[in-house]
Amino acid sequence: MIKAVRGTRDLLPPETALWNFVEAAVRDVFRAYNFHEIRTPIFENTQLFSRSVGEETDIVSKEMYTWVDGQGATFETQMVSEWMLTHQDEIRRASHQRVFENRRGPDLVVQMANGTLVVEFKRRTVNQATIANMKQYRKSLAAAFPEQADPKLRLVFAEEPSQFVRHLADSNGVDVEVLQLAEYEPPESLTLRPENTAGVVRAYIEHDLQKRGLNKLYYIGPQFRRERPQKGRYRQFYQIGAEVIGPATAGSESPARDAEILELLATLLDRLGIKDWTLQLNSIGCADDRAKYNEALRKALDPVKDKMDPDCQRRAVTNPLRVFDCKVPEDQPIIEKLPRISQFLDEPCRQHFQQVQEILKSVGVEFQLNDRLVRGLDYYTRTAFEFTHGALGAQNAILGGGRYDGLSEALGGPAAPGIGFAIGEDRLVLALSESAEAVYRKPDVYIAPLGAGMNKEAARLARELRRHDIFVELGDETFRLKKSLETASKMGAKYALIAGENELSTGVLALKNLATGEQKAVPRTLLAQVIQS
Ligand code: AMP
Numbered sequence: 239m240i241k242a243v244r245g246t247r248d249l250l251p252p253e254t255a256l257w258n259f260v261e262a263a264v265r266d267v268f269r270a271y272n273f274h275e276i277r278t279p280i281f282e283n284t285q286l287f288s289r290s291v292g293e294e295t296d297i298v299s300k301e302m303y304t305w306v307d308g309q310g311a312t313f314e315t316q317m318v319s320e321w322m323l324t325h326q327d328e329i330r331r332a333s334h335q336r337v338f339e340n341r342r343g344p345d346l347v348v349q350m351a352n353g354t355l356v357v358e359f360k361r362r363t364v365n366q367a368t369i370a371n372m373k374q375y376r377k378s379l380a381a382a383f384p385e386q387a388d389p390k391l392r393l394v395f396a397e398e399p400s401q402f403v404r405h406l407a408d409s410n411g412v413d414v415e416v417l418q419l420a421e422y423e424p425p426e427s428l429t430l431r432p433e434n435t436a437g438v439v440r441a442y443i444e445h446d447l448q449k450r451g452l453n454k455l456y457y458i459g460p461q462f463r464r465e466r467p468q469k470g471r472y473r474q475f476y477q478i479g480a481e482v483i484g485p486a487t488a489g490s491e492s493p494a495r496d497a498e499i500l501e502l503l504a505t506l507l508d509r510l511g512i513k514d515w516t517l518q519l520n521s522i523g524c525a526d527d528r529a530k531y532n533e534a535l536r537k538a539l540d541p542v543k544d545k546m547d548p549d550c551q552r553r554a555v556t557n558p559l560r561v562f563d564c565k566v567p568e569d570q571p572i573i574e575k576l577p578r579i580s581q582f583l584d585e586p587c588r589q590h591f592q593q594v595q596e597i598l599k600s601v602g603v604e605f606q607l608n609d610r611l612v613r614g615l616d617y618y619t620r621t622a623f624e625f626t627h628g629a630l631g632a633q634n635a636i637l638g639g640g641r642y643d644g645l646s647e648a649l650g651g652p653a654a655p656g657i658g659f660a661i662g663e664d665r666l667v668l669a670l671s672e673s674a675e676a677v678y679r680k681p682d683v684y685i686a687p688l689g690a691g692m693n694k695e696a697a698r699l700a701r702e703l704r705r706h707d708i709f710v711e712l713g714d715e716t717f718r719l720k721k722s723l724e725t726a727s728k729m730g731a732k733y734a735l736i737a738g739e740n741e742l743s744t745g746v747l748a749l750k751n752l753a754t755g756e757q758k759a760v761p762r763t764l765l766a767q768v769i770q771s
Contacts, residue, residue, distance in 0.1 A: 470631070522613065687712075
């Protein structure tokens, strides 16, 4: 038997009623705050995520569902590319990052030809630096794949190279091929979205949404991460999120936006009846103070990092802020003693954070300051927050978010400060006190056609009633009355309506209240009124 893939699951009725209940409430709240829905594709170019979420994050380095797509993607290139993916740590260790980035780019093709690894670079123009880079790639690849000590490098480009470049290529064992690049359709590296902010910001840039001033956008949809599945953690999970993004002149940087987002979230959780949530708040600084803080962290980590778990050690070197995300218990005493960002905030940044807190106090939203809260993603600046919920156990983060003032520029767009959040919908549903049964809508009436030929009449009757917004279930003329009544009771219908030949010819129908057992004769013209009363 073929089952749902590990980490994915089917949502069945009545549980889906709970999801719809949540989504309807969420849409109502967003409407009250003038947010509008955006739907971005479920897959995007891999580079979008590696650039925005950050190569160093768990999401990009281990958890993405990525594949090579397109005409150029033969089975072999896919296989080799997957193989390179599993060797990515070695590649990373062996070389500078360009190899890794380019592997994901559309201009690099990796193939296996007669047992030799062939790495083909597509370039529109070629110069001395290109050849120098290729020599570097050869070294990295040889170190990363010792079994392929001499990978073949091929350079493909549009123009005839100069004598000098051709000579350089020859002497470095680089095959040179001249091809009309226009004819070449590079395979693309695509990825199922692991989060939705990157897609929204890409759309902001692509559609020049800055023209609209401040954009207040929300989304609801599935995200994908190859994480170890457990309760509250899935490989296909759902997020409800929002982004406020626009030019600074439209007020996108204002602390009022941060506070409004947080107040919206408090309203939303209250509206869903979710109690016992805690808002944890921090400021992770602006560009300048972040740089100083990172420096101080590096200094503080330098003498102690060797005592830490290897993963934390790696973070200490590559992205020291992320050391705060280390969960290893033995490392906590070291982490406790590290300098905190709160001591490093520069004046404008500190004031921004102060104002966010003042507005929250004025609207009565409680929060806890937590200067260990850093958020794992590279593009966050200033306000960072998380809402946790006691009932969720280990996976207690119900939502997270923060400012990402530099993201649009990092993706090649205009300056566009922004702030957003993502709620884990799966966890939100788990935290609800509402039961699925309570919000699952049951039929108002079950129509029981009695006798041959009565399906036609019953269908007409159903059509009349449904026009009045009555929730109708239809039986079948082959069912005996007893079976129809049992079916109706089982599905929780309020009434059963008996549609026999007699009833239809006299225009007076038998309507049975299934809870009380009381049966009334009701003229057809009054049926809707009686059922709805
Ligand atoms: P992040 O995008 O990592 O900040 O996550 C935002 C929220 O999404 C978290 O607070 C969780 O509630 C939820 N979330 C993240 N990953 C998963 C997952 N694998 N399964 C279920 N929910 C998740």
